[in-house]
Amino acid sequence: MLEKNFDPKSFEQNFSFEIEASLRKPKAEPFMVLLPPPNVTGSLHIGHSLCYTLQDILARYKRLRGYDVLFQPGLDHAGIATQLLVEKRLYDSGVEKKSLSREQLLKEIWLWKENSGDVVVNQMKILGISCDFSRQRFTMDEGAKKAVAKMFVRLFKDGFIYRQKKMVNWDPFIGTAISDLEVVEREVDGRLWYVKYVLANSDECITVATTRPETIFGDVAVAVNPDDCRYAHLIGKKVVVPLTDRKIPIIEDKYADMAKGSGAVKITPAHDFNDFLVGERHKLDVIEVIDARGELNENVPEIFQKMDRFAAREKVVELLDKMKLLVRAEDIKQTIPFGDRSGVALEPRITYQWFVDAEKLSIPAISAVKDGKIRFIPKHWENLYFEWLSKIRPWCVSRQIWWGHRVPAWYGPDGQVFVEESYEEAMGKAVEFYGKNTIELTQDADVLDTWFSSGMWPFITLGWPDKTDDMKRYYSKTTIVTGFDIIFFWIARMIMMGLHATGNIPFRDIYIHGLVRDEKGQKMSKYKGNVLDPVDLCNKYGADAVRYTLASMSSPGRNIKMNDRAVENGRNFLTKLWNAVRFSQLHGCTSNKRFDPNAVNSPLAKWIIYHAKNAITDVEQALESYRFDEAARHIYRCVWNCLCDWYMEFIKPILQTSHINPNEENSATDDAADAVGENNKLRDYDINILLAKNDLRNTAAWVILQLVRVLYPFCPFISKKLMGEIGVVDTEWPDLSGVNISFDQDVKEIELLKNVITSIRSMKQCLRISVGEKLPVSMEMTNADAGKFLADYGDILYRMAGVVAEERLMQSISIVVDGAVIRIGLGEGVDLLQEKKRLCNEKLKLTETHDEILLRLDNSEFLEKASENVIIEHKERLESIRDRIQKIDYVIQSLEIVE
RNA sequence: GGACGCUUAGCUCAGAGGUAGAGCGCUACCUUCACACGGUAGAAGUCAUAGGUUCGAAUCCUAUAGCGUCCACCA
Numbered sequence: 001m002l003e004k005n006f007d008p009k010s011f012e013q014n015f016s017f018e019i020e021a022s023l024r025k026p027k028a029e030p031f032m033v034l035l036p037p038p039n040v041t042g043s044l045h046i047g048h049s050l051c052y053t054l055q056d057i058l059a060r061y062k063r064l065r066g067y068d069v070l071f072q073p074g075l076d077h078a079g080i081a082t083q084l085l086v087e088k089r090l091y092d093s094g095v096e097k098k099s100l101s102r103e104q105l106l107k108e109i110w111l112w113k114e115n116s117g118d119v120v121v122n123q124m125k126i127l128g129i130s131c132d133f134s135r136q137r138f139t140m141d142e143g144a145k146k147a148v149a150k151m152f153v154r155l156f157k158d159g160f161i162y163r164q165k166k167m168v169n170w171d172p173f174i175g176t177a178i179s180d181l182e183v184v185e186r187e188v189d190g191r192l193w194y195v196k197y198v199l200a201n202s203d204e205c206i207t208v209a210t211t212r213p214e215t216i217f218g219d220v221a222v223a224v225n226p227d228d229c230r231y232a233h234l235i236g237k238k239v240v241v242p243l244t245d246r247k248i249p250i251i252e253d254k255y256a257d258m259a260k261g262s263g264a265v266k267i268t269p270a271h272d273f274n275d276f277l278v279g280e281r282h283k284l285d286v287i288e289v290i291d292a293r294g295e296l297n298e299n300v301p302e303i304f305q306k307m308d309r310f311a312a313r314e315k316v317v318e319l320l321d322k323m324k325l326l327v328r329a330e331d332i333k334q335t336i337p338f339g340d341r342s343g344v345a346l347e348p349r350i351t352y353q354w355f356v357d358a359e360k361l362s363i364p365a366i367s368a369v370k371d372g373k374i375r376f377i378p379k380h381w382e383n384l385y386f387e388w389l390s391k392i393r394p395w396c397v398s399r400q401i402w403w404g405h406r407v408p409a410w411y412g413p414d415g416q417v418f419v420e421e422s423y424e425e426a427m428g429k430a431v432e433f434y435g436k437n438t439i440e441l442t443q444d445a446d447v448l449d450t451w452f453s454s455g456m457w458p459f460i461t462l463g464w465p466d467k468t469d470d471m472k473r474y475y476s477k478t479t480i481v482t483g484f485d486i487i488f489f490w491i492a493r494m495i496m497m498g499l500h501a502t503g504n505i506p507f508r509d510i511y512i513h514g515l516v517r518d519e520k521g522q523k524m525s526k527y528k529g530n531v532l533d534p535v536d537l538c539n540k541y542g543a544d545a546v547r548y549t550l551a552s553m554s555s556p557g558r559n560i561k562m563n564d565r566a567v568e569n570g571r572n573f574l575t576k577l578w579n580a581v582r583f584s585q586l587h588g589c590t591s592n593k594r595f596d597p598n599a600v601n602s603p604l605a606k607w608i609i610y611h612a613k614n615a616i617t618d619v620e621q622a623l624e625s626y627r628f629d630e631a632a633r634h635i636y637r638c639v640w641n642c643l644c645d646w647y648m649e650f651i652k653p654i655l656q657t658s659h660i661n662p663n664e665e666n667s668a669t670d671d672a673a674d675a676v677g678e679n680n681k682l683r684d685y686d687i688n689i690l691l692a693k694n695d696l697r698n699t700a701a702w703v704i705l706q707l708v709r710v711l712y713p714f715c716p717f718i719s720k721k722l723m724g725e726i727g728v729v730d731t732e733w734p735d736l737s738g739v740n741i742s743f744d745q746d747v748k749e750i751e752l753l754k755n756v757i758t759s760i761r762s763m764k765q766c767l768r769i770s771v772g773e774k775l776p777v778s779m780e781m782t783n784a785d786a787g788k789f790l791a792d793y794g795d796i797l798y799r800m801a802g803v804v805a806e807e808r809l810m811q812s813i814s815i816v817v818d819g820a821v822i823r824i825g826l827g828e829g830v831d832l833l834q835e836k837k838r839l840c841n842e843k844l845k846l847t848e849t850h851d852e853i854l855l856r857l858d859n860s861e862f863l864e865k866a867s868e869n870v871i872i873e874h875k876e877r878l879e880s881i882r883d884r885i886q887k888i889d890y891v892i893q894s895l896e897i898v899e
Numbered sequence: 900g901g902a903c904g905c906u907u908a909g910c911u912c913a914g915a916g917g918u919a920g921a922g923c924g925c926u927a928c929c930u931u932c933a934c935a936c937g938g939u940a941g942a943a944g945u946c947a948u949a950g951g952u953u954c955g956a957a958u959c960c961u962a963u964a965g966c967g968u969c970c971a972c973c974a
Contacts, residue, residue: 265974572936583933765940861954
């Protein structure tokens with residue numbers, strides 16, 4: 001028997017899903033859910049919870065539907081993020097990074113990884129994510145190392161990877177190059193300084209506007225627009241770079257925008273992407289003045305050397321001002337690039353880096369989606385994917401940090417590079433190349449962008465580059481669930497790399513979910529303090545409630561505004577279900593394997609089976625089309641609005657009439673007829689009651705079981721718990737294909753019963769008659785036997801509507817329900833005015849609708865063009881409205897008589 | 900500057916050619932033996948605006964506005 005209080009904590013920890021997650025079904029159709037590996041650095045935030053919950057729902061659903069599901073977890077080494085984190089921790093404990101060697105730092109990071117890698121895994125278990133933890137992988141485990149080296153070498157040898165000295169985005173805080181994607185543009189308050197550049201051998205000046213005066217030492221030209229008559233006479237002349245004695249030319253280039261600044265722009269090819277291009281066009285020198293740490297280097301006057309770029313900026317301005325070279329300064333808003341990890345302003349720098357020719361790789365990646373081999377859900381995310389891929393630039397994959405996959409390239413003494421999977425192979429090639437045996441090779445110091453290995457995740461996890469059975473079986477049979485924010489970072493790269501490495505798509509479906517925001521729609525951040533911790537929520541409301549809530553709020557293409565109240569709603573629903581099961585237990589509704597839903601006689605039973613079947617079919621359809629919200633809603637409505645609100649209320653009065661000893665009754669539950677046979681003292685009447693009761697009980701148990709089963713993917717803990725209570729061990733998806741209960745006369749009769757009850761209640765409320773007061777009722781029905789109806793459902797009507805069937809009524813009021821007229825006897829002193837008002841109102845509205853429909857039916861064009869069904873529907877509706885108006889009129893008249 | 904998304908009840912959101920829906924909140928009543936994390940009955944909406952297509956538009960199309968996001972650029 002279930003405990004009275006629903007307390008998720010009391011049972012959630014008793015369930016573990018590891019065994020079922022690791023179960024393989026070699027004969028079933030394979031299906032893979034590719035879990036985006038979380039960073040080792042972290043703990044799960046609510047966004048992960050959403051992502052993993054949706055995946056888990058898919059995985060569990062597919063398992064129930066008989067698929068062989070591989071749901072494999074892993075962790076991402078998250079190069080820069082992890083290294084920064086560990087460095088910070090070391091720093092906090094008094095260890096400077098500079099004092100550590102590469103090996104020492106790596107040792108520290110591995111140590112930290114070993115100690116904290118479990119955090120995420122444990123959190124996933126709390127959430128009930130059923131991935132196969134026995135197959136957990138890490139993006140830097142031995143297999144991954146081998147695969148990454150293989151991939152790099154293959155791309156290099158196929159001409160997709162090259163090393164080049166090029167301008168890249170450089171993060172001076174971390175001291176590494178980063179890719180374009182890791183750049184975030186941010187608007188900041190800036191200042192535009194107008195600086196006088198004096199012409200060589202002349203007093204004449206040209207004013208140049210700049211936001212970065214500290215790069216003045218790297219200036220190699222001043223550019224003006226060829227059409228700019230203000231400066232035409234200066235072209236070809238030379239100016240002196242302020243604070244130095246270096247002379248640079250004034251050149252003409254269309255890049256100079258006459259409308260911006262002074263129209264004359266300084267050209268600093270070493271520290272600006274546009275200037276670099278101008279420099280190339282005019283074959284200008286490149287003078288680097290800022291180093292890897294953002295400090296000014298030896299190419300600047302001595303007083304500026306080793307100075308931080310921002311300090312130098314102030315100093316330069318100060319000196320310029322002092323020398324009367326500063327014309328003015330203007331406060332402006334400017335958007336400048338920052339590093340997404342470090343948060344510092346980036347510095348374009350020219351360095352040697354490794355690049356992936358993403359443009360070439362993108363071509364098959366684009367067609368895979370264009371040809372429909374890979375689907376985005378919702379589809380509109382394809383646009384974003386195409387847009388980015390169509391203008392993709394070379395992907396800088398080398399990073400000047402230590403934590404990551406080392407670039408598999410070795411250099412000979414003369415700088416000759418050998419790109420091979422191992423030192424031994426590189427040495428082999430070197431020996432061949434140099435024609436001698438003792439060669440000193442040094443490995444490239446850089447590591448690869450984390451996303452390089454992440455991009456290989458779909459096949460690394462299956463054992464690539466080995467030709468494994470898993471690879472053959474699961475690769476490409478995959479659905480991936482993720483947020484749109486990593487379509488570029490991850491999705492696009494997995495497709496590009498997957499196609500190139502294996503010749504096959506890495507996954508079929510990409511489900512893009514929304515982002516989880518706070519209740520105001522703002523991004524959650526520790527800084528703002530609006531973070532919802534999923535583990536906290538699980539503790540407070542239970543993991544199932546969190547899962548259910550996330551799923552039910554996950555409508556396509558929309559972000560989720562999350563707060564505690566939303567989760568409360570989910571928790572309330574589970575409480576309701578819990579109590580429904582308790583109810584069934586208290587009333588002896590036990591699951592009976594021999595129960596045949598097609599064989600039930602009671603219209604009540606048919607009614608709930610009909611609705612349960614529909615709901616479950618709807619859930620299936622919703623899940624097949626990734627409509628987690630709809631699926632959750634269908635379960636909710638069936639449990640609460642059908643089962644609890646109606647069916648259970650219906651059967652209460654029936655189950656509670658005790659015509660026979662409840663103990664005998666219980667023993668008879670399994671097979672009523674046998675039990676009755678043994679007890680031949682029972683009257684026929686009691687036998688019928690007993691059979692009917694058993695029908696209703698079995699149906700309740702059966703419906704609950706089916707609903708608990710479909711809830712399983714969403715809320716596995718409570719589902720397991722309740723199944724245990726019901727006495728069912730195996731989780732399976734309900735097979736309702738054989739259930740053939742249609743919307744027949746019996747089911748319609750119950751719909752009528754519902755409406756009768758609602759109408760009587762409504763009327764009572766309107767007349768301020770207390771619910772407890774029992775009123776006599778009689779009834780007329782057009783197409784059925786009213787006497788039988790009242791006899792069949794008398795107990796229910798008594799209990800749910802507070803009416804007692806009586807043949808003759810003295811003073812009565814009538815209400816109209818679905819073609820039936822119900823007369824209800826009234827006591828003294830009831831104020832009928834309210835009811836009359838209500839009826840008149842209803843009549844008014846009905847008349848309006850009636851006229852509208854009539855207008856349409858009078859329209860020849862409507863009759864000509866509308867589909868036959870629609871016309872029939874309109875006619876039927878018109879009829880029923882007419883009927884109702886007529887009856888309301890009759891009721892209003894009768895009210896007047898009563899008065 | 901380019902692209903995408905959103906605008907439906909007080910709030911959060913479903914609905915996608917033919918009766919306007921849910922949850923929360925609100926109002927009134929009910930502590931009835933599954934459940935107050937509950938029950939019953941209610942109130943509440945020119946479906947952002949303007950045009951168009953259609954017999955018929957919240958739903959399709961086109962503009963406009965507001966909000967949001969992404970990409971690009973900015974001496």
